[in-house]
Amino acid sequence: MKRFLLAALTASALSSPTLAQRTPPPPPATVAPEVERLRDAALNDTVAWDIVEGLTTEVGQRLAGTEAEARARAWSVARLTALGFKNVRIEPYRMPVWERGAESAEILAPFPQKLTLAALGNSGATPAGGLTGEVAVFPSMAAFQSAPDDAIRGKIVYIGNAMPRTQDGSGYGAYGTARFTGPALAARRGAVAIVIRSIGTDHHRFPHTGTTNFPEGVKPIPAAALSVPDAEQLERIASRGQPVRMKLVLTPRMVGTRESGNVIAEVPGSDPSAGIVLVGGHLDSWDLGTGAIDDASGIAITAAAAKRIMDAGQPRRTIRVVWFGAEEVGGMGGEAYAKAHAGERHATASESDFGADRVWRFEVNLPTTAKLVADRLQTALAPLGITRGSGLGGDGTDIGPTIKLGTAGIDLNQSGWDYFDSHHTPDDVLDRVDPAALRQNVAAWTAMLAVVANAPEAIGPVTPR
Amino acid sequence: MKRFLLAALTASALSSPTLAQRTPPPPPATVAPEVERLRDAALNDTVAWDIVEGLTTEVGQRLAGTEAEARARAWSVARLTALGFKNVRIEPYRMPVWERGAESAEILAPFPQKLTLAALGNSGATPAGGLTGEVAVFPSMAAFQSAPDDAIRGKIVYIGNAMPRTQDGSGYGAYGTARFTGPALAARRGAVAIVIRSIGTDHHRFPHTGTTNFPEGVKPIPAAALSVPDAEQLERIASRGQPVRMKLVLTPRMVGTRESGNVIAEVPGSDPSAGIVLVGGHLDSWDLGTGAIDDASGIAITAAAAKRIMDAGQPRRTIRVVWFGAEEVGGMGGEAYAKAHAGERHATASESDFGADRVWRFEVNLPTTAKLVADRLQTALAPLGITRGSGLGGDGTDIGPTIKLGTAGIDLNQSGWDYFDSHHTPDDVLDRVDPAALRQNVAAWTAMLAVVANAPEAIGPVTPR
Structure with a gap:
């Protein structure tokens, strides 16, 4: 009786165009029972949590190029070795290091009060005693860009722009320009400093840091992000119509060239000619939090999934897990990796660097010879609530340089809805x-690796996205 | 047809004991249409929001006894006068003032990292260069209290206790003891400093400050609250089994005796012999935020409601709005008020100092002669979703000393479910x-004042709760 009712309901649902759109398409391919078994077992994973908990507890923040990142590398080698991976090693490189100093902001007039902010990576410094100036308030990048120079020269520029919440995180690119390029533009136009509204979607009193860039020849000015409530407070204060005077203390500095490195571990495959399946995330973090979602989760998810494949027996392709260094401050780890390994054949590259919320979509950039691989991925991932997107896979700062060399890409996209609430804070x-969401990620990555590492098809180079 | 169905449903609901319990009791009394009109109009109030927005924007934090609190008093006199209140005045008093200094915490070993914390009011200071010590970790007050002295002497004591979320906020009293008395107990037993898990229900990286007390003869030690994530991080680190060494820098100081004051405004009544209806909240705030829920909302709600009664015509009883000073740091404003006005007849006293979430319950302590007043309150408040509680009204630090003199009390209780997420942060x-919740509060207070200020019954003294 129940089965009859269910069948009737299904038929009825399919007859409605609206509901039919929501009905997942039939599986385009079958997958081996072993893939399903590995995927479902991964829903009980504890390895990923232990990595996230361990790294954030026993190391904490790990800003690229600092002794904390070096401690994180040592921790990682020990953990990856203990997990049974092969060829565990550090591949070092050198990089310029920026370190945070003191930071405070204060409205001096018309309504004296402190504001919460954090310097942006590569920010210039104020004098130790601070810098005082009038604030030029621009509600958006467009307003800032269209303002005359004399509204900017000698001022502390403020740029507000409220980043919207999106599923795919696409707001970051669009609204992040205030952080990426605003400070250099303000410096060029004679501003003495810049504070931006944090590139974030929350309404809590946490500033969101992140790098900004001053091109060669542009002298860095002090540049910081106000928390969203503080940014809105500054806008409210300015809306009263009186000139706003602010005192800023920001004393970060470039401390010179230091060592950073990528941590690499492998599950050796039986067929070296089939190419490497590269997965990973980044080991470094911003210095304000402990980098749990950015990106202890990513390295944990990918390593936990690779370990599950390793424990199930030798795969056809070598799975290489890379915990990249120095992603946050400019992607030096990804660049160093691509340079060092350009001569090796990579089948695919995939990174997890978008938190630990549930994977909702996957996208690929695979050669036509490997079309069935994508179809099997669709079948294998569907029970986890993951659908196939129409974009091209291969996204990410760390795999970017390897992808550019023509490596196929497979992305497992986490929901970005809440990611920018705490990103860089x-x-x-x-x-x-x-x-639970972390475990769903491990299951998704396990299924992906089970399909891709053992695919009988050739997975050759592609036209980069 | 619809009406018939509704009636049938209601009858059916009443026939079920479970649902019947959820059906509000019939109104115990009728209220004047004017009360209902005033209450419903208040759901469109803008005055309360303007006060909260204005005070938090144009003054910001206003720690008791500081120049910021003095600016807040000047702001309040101007605003209350502009709103049309009579006899607007400041009643000053003097009080000892504690001010925050630098504050930072760092785990030195086994896993070096910074922790986020805030000094507790009345905390002692470390040397300017900081204090280093081994941490004695106690997961609860009970564990701390039952520990031998030599586990405490010379140590930095940590006390964890996870405050549960409750509707009525009752967890604060039970779990707040770690803050109220923990530091003095630790000092007595030879601890060099104490850090507690914040008395809060959130899991964000905000420390919750608040006063602690060192009795006469106990030398204050440095005392601070870690944010909940930092407290749990410390417990995780300690759980690894190695000794934990911490460096603390806390440089608060007592800055001497300063002026504070209560701001008072009135709606004069037609019958001075009927007693004063006292309402209000506190003007001072902690220094970390801008005191929007604690307690700009309380002063805004009570003043907005009083203004609505004033604008509707002269009430029988004088409504006195008091924006108390120095509540957070020891209730000096409430004490000063009670002392100065002990000779006046108060009909009732009520304060709003529990945020701006929806009022869900009211409780009274009224003389038997005024039983019908409570019944009319029940009728007037029911449409706002407010039910009558069985406890005794008259709760609050500011009205406490006046309540102790035998004044009747009426409480409108806001939901405490989320209050301790951001309290004192x-x-x-x-x-x-x-x-919207703020407007519901104004409607509740307007209805209460409409009933109480115009009640024909005598509202005389009561046995204090």
Whole structure:
């Protein structure tokens, strides 16, 4: 009786165009029972949580190029070795290092009060005693860009722009320009400093840091992000119509060239000619939180999945897990990796660097010879609630340089809905990771690796996206 | 047809004991249409929001006894006068003032990292260069209290206790003891400093400050609250089994005796012999946020309601709005008020100092002669979703000393479910106030004042709760 009712309901649902759109398409391919078994077992994974908990607890923040990142590398080698990976090693490189100093902001007039902010990576410094100036308030990048130079020269520029929440995180690119290029533009136009509204979607009093860039020849000015409530407070204060005077203390500095490195571990495959399946995330973090979602989760998810494949027996392709260094401050780890390994054949590259919320979509950039691989991925991932997107896979700062060489890409996209609430803030700590969602990620990556590492098809180079 | 169905459903609901319990009791009394009109009009109030927005924007934090609190008093006199209140005045008093200094915490071993914390009010200071010690970790007050002295002497004591979320906020009293008395107990037993898990229900990286007390003869030690994630991080680190060494820098100081004051405004009544209806909240705030929920909302709600009664015509009883000073740091404003006005007849006293979430319950302590007043309150408040509680009204630090003199009390209880997420944190800012919930509060207080200020019954003294 129940089965009859269900069948009737299904038929009825399919007869409605609206509901039919929501009905997943039939599986385009069958997958081996072993893939399903590995995927479903991964829903009980504890390895990923232990990595996230361990790294964030026993190392904490690990800003690229600092002794904390070096401690993180040592921790990683020990952990990856203990997990049974082969060829565990550090591949070092050198990089310029920027370190945060003191930071505070204060409205001096018309309504004296302190504001919460954090310097942006590569920010210039104020004098130790601070810098005082009038604030030129621009509600958006467009307003800033269209303002005359004399509204900017000698001022502390403020740029507000409220980043919207999106599923795919696409707001970051669009609204992040205030951080990426605003400070250099303000410096060029004679501003003495710049504070931006944090590139974030929350309404809590956490500033969102992140790098900005001053091109060669542009002298860095002090540049910082106000928390969203503080940015809106500054706008409210300015809306009263009186000139706003602010005192800024920001004393970051470039401390010179230091060592950073990528940590690499492998599950050797039986067929070296089939190419490497590269997976990973980044080991470094911003200095304000402990980098739990950015990106302890990513390295944990990919390593936990690779270990599950390793424990199930030798795969056809070598799985290489790379915990990249120095992603946050410019992607030096990804560049160093691509340079060092350009001569090796990579089948695919995939990175997890978008938190630990549930994977909702996958996208590929695979050669036509490997079309069935994508179809099997669709079948294998569907029970986890993951659908196939129409974009091209291969996204990410760390795999970017390897992807550019023509490597095929497979992306497992986490939901970005809440990601920018705590991204780059002091609040990116273990409390932000949902263990159940983390396990769904491990299951998705395990299924992906089970399909891709053992695919009988050739997975050759592609036209880069 | 619809009416018939509704009637049938109601009858059916009443016939079920479970549902019957959820059906509000019939109104115990009728209220004047004017009360209902005033109450419903207040659901469109803008005055309360303007006060919260104005005070938090144009003054910001206003720690008791500081120049910021003095600016807040000047702001309040101007605003209350502009709103049309009579006898607007400041009643000053003097009080000892504690001010925050630098504050930082760092785990030195086994896993070096910074922790986020805030000094507790009345905390002692470390040397300017900081204090280093081994941490004695106690997961609860009970564990701390039962520990031998030599586990405490010379140590930095940590006390964890996870405050549960409750509707009525009752967890604060039970779990707040770690803050109220933990530091003095630790000092007595030879601890060099103490850090507690914040008395809060959130999992964000905001420390919750608040006063602690060192009795006469106990030398204050440095005392601070770690944010909940930092407290759990410390417990995780300690759980690894190695000794934990911490460096603390806390440089608060007592700056001497300063002026504070209560701001008073009135709606004069037609019958001075009927007693004063006292309402209000506190003007001072902690120094970390801008005190939007604690307690700009309370002063805004009570003043907005009083203004609505004033604008509707002269009430029988004088409504006195008091924006108390120095509540957070020891209730000096409430004490000063009770002392100065002990000779006046108060009909009732009520304060709003529990945020701006929806009022869900009211409780009274009224003389038997005024039983019908409570019944009319029940009728008037029911449409706002407010039910009558069985406890005794008259709760609150500011009205406490006046209540002790035998004044009747009426409480309108806000939901405490989320209150301790941001209570006493840097995140207590305008973003925490929901305008719709704030308006429901104004409607509740307007209805209460409409009933009580015009009640024909005598409202005389009561046995204090």
